[in-house]
Amino acid sequence: MKHLLKLIDWTPAEIADVLNLADQLKYEKKNGIEHHILKGKTLGMIFQKSSTRTRVSFEVGMSDLGGHALFLSSRDLQIGRGEPVQDTARVLSRYLDGIMIRTFEQKEVEMLAEYGSIPIINGLTDFAHPCQVLADLMTIREHKGMIKGKKLCYIGDGNNMANSLIVGGIKMGMSVAIGCPENYKPDAEIMKWASENGEFVCTPDIFEAARDADVIYTDVWASMGQEGEAEERKRVFKGYQVNSELMKVAKSDAMVLHCLPAHRGEEITEEVLEAHANEIFDEAENRLHAQKAVLVKCMG
Ligand code: CP
Ligand code: NVA
DSSP, X not given: OOOBSOGGGSOHHHHHHHHHHHHHHHHHHHTTOOOOTTTTOEEEEEESSXXXXXHHHHHHHHHHTTOEEEEEETTTSGGGGTOOHHHHHHHHHHHOSEEEEEOSOHHHHHHHHHHOSSOEEEOOOSSOOHHHHHHHHHHHHHHHSOOTTOEEEEESOOSHHHHHHHHHHHHTTOEEEEEOXXXXXXXXXXXXXXXXXXXXXXXXXXXXXHTTXXXXXXXXXXXXXXXXXXXXXXXXXXXXXXXHHHHTTSOTTOEEEEOSOOOXXXXXXXXXXXXXXXXXXXXXXXXXXXXXXXXXHHHO
């Protein structure tokens, strides 16, 4: 059975396969060609955190593929009142054909896969956001023609986005540079893996990280669940902003990506965001196409 728990579990060939299928599904949707590959199938979508893009794109994606999506807020599920994930997994496996889950701990997603008997898709944890990175890689290829050999620079918190971008970028042959404060680095094991498997650097110097980059990426300074640290983080991350000064050291045709939601004036200026809005909103759109490809691979 195929799960998408984190990108490190997928081979470069599997990632490439999904990206190719995503391109095809995008082209076909634009041309009114329908594929009801998941006819009669139901995806449960468990949300323990907020979402605009993930929720809507998965629901529309299932409908495009002829299936059905159920929105399951953890506030309403017994899981929110302490029913163990091991039991939830076994019960939901009897009703559903797949689960997409957005939660805090990566362990919860891994346990759903261990105890359940249906495909599990990670719709974001504190550790990873694999669906976002598949859409990001798709967008990079769309705008740059290829992924391999391009330099991806991520500026900001070493969070779920940084972890997944490192893995996705390195697996697809990009060179990856992270510009982040000393105490906010990405996961240590991921950084070790990246250094052993590709061209990788993590530095507190954002200008060094961004030099000659083809893609500049950023994300919020305080992620969901870190609201209490927001003020402290504003102080720590003050110099870690994607702005026109930083863009000067990247390649002149560098693209800018942001998983969204964006905090203008914090991790990115209004000016840079608006100058690259076509790339950023293509990226958001591509969540739909990339996830449809994931749904087909996992549940088809
Ligand atoms: N980028 C992303 O996952 O957006 P949502 O939080 O709106 O789903
Ligand atoms: N790092 C952010 C990503 C949101 C899509 C968060 O976890 O809130």
